[in-house]
Amino acid sequence: MxxxxxxxxxxxxxxxxxxxxxxxxxxxxxxxxxxxxxxxxxxxxxxxxxxxxxxxxxxxxxxxxxxxxxxxxxxxxxPGLWDSHVHIFSSPTEPDTALPLYLINGITGIRDMGALWPIADQQALQARIETGDVLGPRLILSGAWVDASPGSWPGMFLADTPEEARAVVDRIAAEGWAAVKSYSMLDEATYLALAEAASEAGLPLVGHIPEQIPLDTAIRAGHDGMEHFGRVTKACATREGEMVAEIRDTLMHGGDLQAVMARMAGHNRIVLETWDEALCDRVLSRMAAAGLHVSPTLVVADFYTGNWPAPDAPRMRMLPPEVRASWDRPDFRLQALTDDVRQLADSSIALDRRTFAMAHAAGVPILASSDASFANPYLFHGFSLLDELDIYVAAGLTPREALYTATVAPPRFFGLADQDGxxxxxxxxxxxxxxxxxxxxxxxxxxxxxxxxxxxxxxxxxxxxxxxxxxxxxx
Known part of the structure; x- marks a missing residue:
């Protein structure tokens, strides 16, 4: 292999x-x-x-x-740029394209957040980059994602009980991953055990705030870095507890990922109707005090709204033909969108960006990130990180503040001895x-x-x- x-x-x-x-x-x-x-x-x-x-x-x-x-x-x-949330191992030959795409866009460091490659093969590529045998950005391997059975994506670690969570962390530590990554379907007891075990192993806990977990619970559990921004905006809604309980009830009664997505489709309207600025100030203050880093991936909204480049755009033409063909096929995430979600998309995106600007102003540390992957249509290795930085500026950050999230904040969060921006x-x-x-x-x-x-x-x-x-x- x-x-x-x-x-x-x-x-x-x-x-x-x-x-x-x-x-x-x-x-x-x-x-x-x-x-x-x-x-x-x-x-x-x-x-x-x-x-x-x-x-x-x-x-x-x-x-x-x-x-x-x-x-x-x-x-x-x-300093060279970092993309703190990518997936370069979602297909056997993806690094052939991904690595040069990062370099031509000035991105000299990436953090991979979940892969189909075995960890030994990921580490082999990481080592060859470090020795100079392969030319590419510095690589942090944080893709040890842990989810409840049967797993939201292939290749995940699975844990359905606190005991299984602790055993999984032992394996993650033994395999040499840089972090433990929680995912969306974990229940509260399992998630809390995962957080405790990660801390005991000396590994940061990063990843999704599980859908059954209120954001404040994750803060108190010592979650170090959260991926994607939507859960922050949801925590600023007065009905966050009700929405979390709804997902918990769905899963307790045998609901699968599709059932959860169907429930979540109605949450955009609830968030828009119950988002509260004073509550948001308190939430963001707690996040900042805890040092909870956020990888926003705001550029992901472009995929859902159809803000896609033309087929003859250079970034499209640099992709392998089979990748372009796969992106042209129906996607399960777009098929799950309801008419209500589509109608509210612009308002939801605007609220995310408003909340993001408030988070930055409150001192919540931000790690620039794109979620680029061949498995995520129209999110491009390299190019999408620059798009993400433009979104930060459009949301109200200065160019210097946006650059900070891609140059200074990442290596300091990763604890790199020879890089600090x-x-x-x-x-x-x-x-x-x-x-x-x-x-x-x-x-x-x-x-x-x-x-x-x-x-x-x-x-x-x-x-x-x-x-x-x-x-x-x-x-």
Whole structure:
């Protein structure tokens, strides 16, 4: 099985490796370093990269002839972007397309949140990226998702009792996952046992707030990072308890996932009618105080509202033909939408974005995220993260605040020793060079002048060559 996964990846990347292996050390001259945390600009700087790390930063750096010299021409240098919620293992060859798509969009780090590949194969790819054998973004493996039987997706860990939850966490820890991911159908006793066991194992609890669990219960249980934003907006509705109880009753009486989805279809109207600003302020204050990180994936709404690119758009043409064909077939999630949900879609999206802006203002930590996957139609590896950041700005964040969610917040949440969203000595050389000041607008991210990943410099010509290979493969 592993040979089947790796054969295509090795063939796809051999040319890139041959051309980039010689890029050992680099001196990047005349750049303006952007401090995303403070908003400060430092023009006229040089950055010396040795191996995978930044060795020195300053205005007067020199290096020998054996070091590659690159003139930054006053461009703006930022830390590489992170997408904190993706799925690159939903098909055997998905990384062949996903990895370059992230790099050409300036995304040098991703967190995978659930996969069909065995963990050993995921770890093998992760290791090859770290050693430079495969060119791709840094990879965090947080896809040990745990659900009640029979599981919402294939390949999940299953737990229906507290004892099973504890046993599952033992297995997750033994297999070397970075986190435990809770999913939607867990009951309260099992979820609470999962949270306790994850804490005892020293693993963060991330993932969905199960549909039977009020958000405040998850906060008190020590949930570290929640995926998707809808449960936050629902918790700001005065009838959240009633909606949660309704789902619990449905499952207790033998309802399956389809029955739950049918029940949830009526919740949008309830949320819109009972959302309360004062209540929301209290909820968000508790989330901020607890340090509960949120990966909003607001861009997912584009799928449900049909905001899809044209078939001839470059991002579509870079996908394998079989993926485009699968996206053109009926989807069970769209088929589950009722007329009422469709009529309320614009209002529901607007309320999510209003609540999101309030969450940011309240200090709730945000991790920029897209839910990109071949299994999620019209959510694109790479491109959708930039779309997500644009949504944050449209919701009221400044470009600097939006960038913070994709550069500073993720590596700090993941506890990476060599990355913290700054450009300085000892930091991993994951960087993006752009033409314009990104603090004045994020459009410049769409066409990076250079992307540096693990110390390897991909200039504009290299990035365009990667795009051309993807376009050719998509024909």
């Amino acid at each position: 592993r040979h089947r996964y790796w054969k295509s990846i090795l063939v796809a990347w051999v040319t890139i490796l041959a051309t980039s292996a010689a890029q050992a050390d680099t001196l990047l001259n005349d750049v303006t370093i952007v401090d995303i945390e403070s908003g400060a600009l430092a023009p006229g700087q040089s950055v010396l990269i040795e191996g995978t790390e930044i060795a020195a930063v300053g205005p007067d750096l020199t290096a020998g002839d054996d070091v590659r010299h690159i003139d930054g021409e006053g461009g703006f240098l930022i 700054t450009v300085g000595p000892g930091r991993r050389a994951d960087l993006v060079l752009v033409d314009a000041n990104p603090l004045e607008g994020l459009e410049t991210l769409r066409n990076p002048r250079a992307v540096i990943v693990g110390g390897r410099v991909l200039d504009r010509a290299a990035l365009e060559a990667m795009e051309a290979r993807l376009l050719a493969a998509g024909e």
